[in-house]
Amino acid sequence: MFSELSTTGILFLIIGWSFVIGLTVFTVGKVLKTDKKKAEKEQKVV
Amino acid sequence: MARENWNSRIGLILAMAGNAVGLGNFLRFPVQAAQNGGGAFMIPYFTAFVLLAIPLMWVEWSIGRYGGKYNHGSLPGMLETMWDHPISKYLGVIGLFISTIIIIYYTYIESWTLGFSFFSLTKEYFGSDTFDSMSSFLGSYQGKGEGHFASILPAYIFLLITMAMNFWVLSKGISKGIEIFAKIALPALLFFGIVLAIWVFTVGTPDLIKHPDWSVAKGFAFIWNPDFESLSQSKIWLAAAGQVFFTLSVGMGTLHAYASYVKGNDDIALSGLTTASLNEFTEVILGASIAIPIAVAFFGLNQTQEIAAGGAYDLGFVSMPVIFQQIPMGSYIGFMWFFLLFFAGITSSVAMAQPLISFLKEQFGFTHKKATAVIGLSIFMCVNFIVVFYEYGVLGEMDYWAGTFSLVVLALLEVIVFAWIFGMDKGWRELNAGSDIKIPLVFKFIIKFITPIYLIVILVFWIKQEAIPTLMMDSVEPEQVPYRWLARGLMVTVLGILLLMIKKASSKTGRLKFKMREQSGEDDV
Numbered sequence: 001m002f003s004e005l006s007t008t009g010i011l012f013l014i015i016g017w018s019f020v021i022g023l024t025v026f027t028v029g030k031v032l033k034t035d036k037k038k039a040e041k042e043q044k045v046v
Numbered sequence: 047m048a049r050e051n052w053n054s055r056i057g058l059i060l061a062m063a064g065n066a067v068g069l070g071n072f073l074r075f076p077v078q079a080a081q082n083g084g085g086a087f088m089i090p091y092f093t094a095f096v097l098l099a100i101p102l103m104w105v106e107w108s109i110g111r112y113g114g115k116y117n118h119g120s121l122p123g124m125l126e127t128m129w130d131h132p133i134s135k136y137l138g139v140i141g142l143f144i145s146t147i148i149i150i151y152y153t154y155i156e157s158w159t160l161g162f163s164f165f166s167l168t169k170e171y172f173g174s175d176t177f178d179s180m181s182s183f184l185g186s187y188q189g190k191g192e193g194h195f196a197s198i199l200p201a202y203i204f205l206l207i208t209m210a211m212n213f214w215v216l217s218k219g220i221s222k223g224i225e226i227f228a229k230i231a232l233p234a235l236l237f238f239g240i241v242l243a244i245w246v247f248t249v250g251t252p253d254l255i256k257h258p259d260w261s262v263a264k265g266f267a268f269i270w271n272p273d274f275e276s277l278s279q280s281k282i283w284l285a286a287a288g289q290v291f292f293t294l295s296v297g298m299g300t301l302h303a304y305a306s307y308v309k310g311n312d313d314i315a316l317s318g319l320t321t322a323s324l325n326e327f328t329e330v331i332l333g334a335s336i337a338i339p340i341a342v343a344f345f346g347l348n349q350t351q352e353i354a355a356g357g358a359y360d361l362g363f364v365s366m367p368v369i370f371q372q373i374p375m376g377s378y379i380g381f382m383w384f385f386l387l388f389f390a391g392i393t394s395s396v397a398m399a400q401p402l403i404s405f406l407k408e409q410f411g412f413t414h415k416k417a418t419a420v421i422g423l424s425i426f427m428c429v430n431f432i433v434v435f436y437e438y439g440v441l442g443e444m445d446y447w448a449g450t451f452s453l454v455v456l457a458l459l460e461v462i463v464f465a466w467i468f469g470m471d472k473g474w475r476e477l478n479a480g481s482d483i484k485i486p487l488v489f490k491f492i493i494k495f496i497t498p499i500y501l502i503v504i505l506v507f508w509i510k511q512e513a514i515p516t517l518m519m520d521s522v523e524p525e526q527v528p529y530r531w532l533a534r535g536l537m538v539t540v541l542g543i544l545l546l547m548i549k550k551a552s553s554k555t556g557r558l559k560f561k562m563r564e565q566s567g568e569d570d571v
Contacts (some may be wrong), residue, residue: 001247004267012085013270016330019092024327027320034316034482035055 049117050220051309055317057225060232062304062321063328064393066295067235069155071329072387073358075289076338079269080354082285083276088330090277090286095326098500099290101493102457103322104485105464106296107314108477110305116560119306119404121299122548123558125460128468135558139544140456141299142401146540147448148298149398150428151441153208156391159384161187161204162363166370166380170194175371177349180364190437198433205429208392213422215396216403219414220307224396231389232324238386239332245379246340252372260346265339268347280507287504288450293329294322295394297453297460303401311480319483336383337361344369362387399425409551409559431536438529439522446516447537451508458501465494 002010052058079087113124121141125134165171174183174194186193187201195201215223251261276282291297308314338361341350345365353365370380399421406417432441464473474490519527552558 001263002266004261004263004271006267006271009085009267009271012088012272013266016085016088016092016270020323020326020330023319023323027316027323030316030483031055031059031320034313 049114050307052307053221053225055312057221057229058304058308059317059320059324061224061228061393061397062301062317063324064228064232064235064389065300065304065397066293066321066325066394067232067328068292068295068390068394069159069358069362069387070289070292071325071333071390072239072337073362074292075329075333076269076336077354077358077361078285078289079334080338080351082282083273084268085270085272086274086277087282087286088272090283091289094283094287094290094500095322097492097496098287099294099296100319100322101489101497102296102461103294103301103318104315104477104489105461105473105493105497106301107305107308107318108473109460109464110302111308111310111312111314112476113302114306114308115310116562117408118558118560119303119408120401121302121456121460122405123408123560124302124306125463126558127560129463132556134463135548135552136545137459139541139548140452140459141302142405142544143537143541144297144448144452144456145299145303145398145401146425146544147444147537149395149425151432151444151449152391152398153212153395153425154205154429154432154436154441156388156395157201157205157208158187158363159387159391160208161200162367163381163384163388164204166367166377166384169377171367172371172377175368177345177353177364177368180368181360183367184359184363188436189433202433205433209422209426209429212392212395212399213418215392216399216422217415217418224304224400227396228393231393235386235389235393236328236332238382238389239328239336242379242382242386243332243335246336249340249343249373252343257346260343262339262343264347265342265350266335268342268350269334269338281511284504284507284511287500291453291457292449293325295397297455297457298398299401299456300397303404304397306404313480313482315477315481315485316483337366340369341365344372405547409547428536428540431532435529435532439526440529440533443530443533444537446512447534451513454501454505454508458498458505461493461498461501465498470494 002013005013052061079091109121109124109128113119113121113127116123116127118124118127120138122135122138125138128134162171171180171183171194174180182191182193185191186195189198189201215227217223218226246262249262251258251263253260295301305314308317338350338354341353341361345353350365353360366383367380370376370383373379402421403414403417406412406420407414412420432444470490470493473493478485515521519530522530548558
């Protein structure tokens, strides 16, 4: 799959994909976590 | 009656991400990357993403939520609340103008994706198995010369269906229409994208005997191996900045409209960043892994470079159908590809109509259904112009002025209003109100200084390199010139009508109508 990539090509792909996947996992995870916390808080109030 | 709100944060994020994820993620981005230095393109791309796209996205979410507090769902009113000057509402017309013009031609392209989804399942284009014959198939579908289709009727039918779907979703309102639709369309789009990317990974080298050099691996190398020399060229940096603009839908007036339905103190910082990251996932991971790598595997590097130079339509609507005819289950994979594009398109086009709908409701007291119907009919009348004169380059003319040049103008205007007129301290507080993440303080500096300077540099270069030659129609074929003037006439007419509407709406008090928002979950659909 990535056999034709040069060393710098692999480096760019790894950095690019890591940045995007890292950002997505961080933001989506944070959204789910804060929403869960808020829901729990609201339930306690009720 | 209370202003409508998004029902859930997930719904808002999916709708916003759907707005950002468009045809460009799958067609424009890989072409831009391949043409502009491969892996090295990622350096200016991510630089522009951090210094331009993210700050502008946050600015637009902030302007939108702030305007929503005054019951404004479109830019004229939003700018007026932030800048108490008679001209501010008229400058805000750019936000209505851009989204109106783009939706006029975008829905037509979107309808091709629906049409080609159908043609994939019915194998209508099977038989047009060379690049030239498939170009002829597409051309006849668009009404450009003779070919497979005798008339433009099929294109017209799919256009009608596409428009009906768009305005049906819009007629249901924010939470019951756009939000519910986004919750279905965006996960489906991601699923199709992931399946297609996995399929591309499995293709390898399709013809080991005749073309051992044509492989998916070569395609990935084409996109990712960096050409560092290209970084010294200004056009690469401009291309990257242009791409992040298009991909995040900033400078269009649509993010503001959606953000105006966020409740007063609900988070926008994290939600905005999440939509941007979902868009980047779709673009950098999925977009770069499908069309170009598979084209290199079936056409080789040289022809793929020619296809990429021919633009996104050749890549998406010509080369891909040729490939689908050569693989097992090609009709189903073709359907998946075009339906993926259709979902990407429709989630963006519904966002483009929203500012106008909000404007009619808020300033002229239209009911939601009436506003949707009026906008739907008006857009449909204008789309006919694109359909009939498509072969004379009218779409390209409108895309350049409204869909490219004006985006930078609007972005520059709004960042100046936000950071320099409304005030950066006030703006920073607005952005951070109710925030679920702590935005690094450096972004305060970036929004105030770096982003405007970046935008001015882009604007100056674009005016010099593209805008003046485009305005003078330097490279336009003589027979296209009158039609391109007609397209300009249509754009000026739309702009004039929108300005008159703003004047009329503000005629009594000199200001657009506003009211402080009632916080309620009820909607006014």
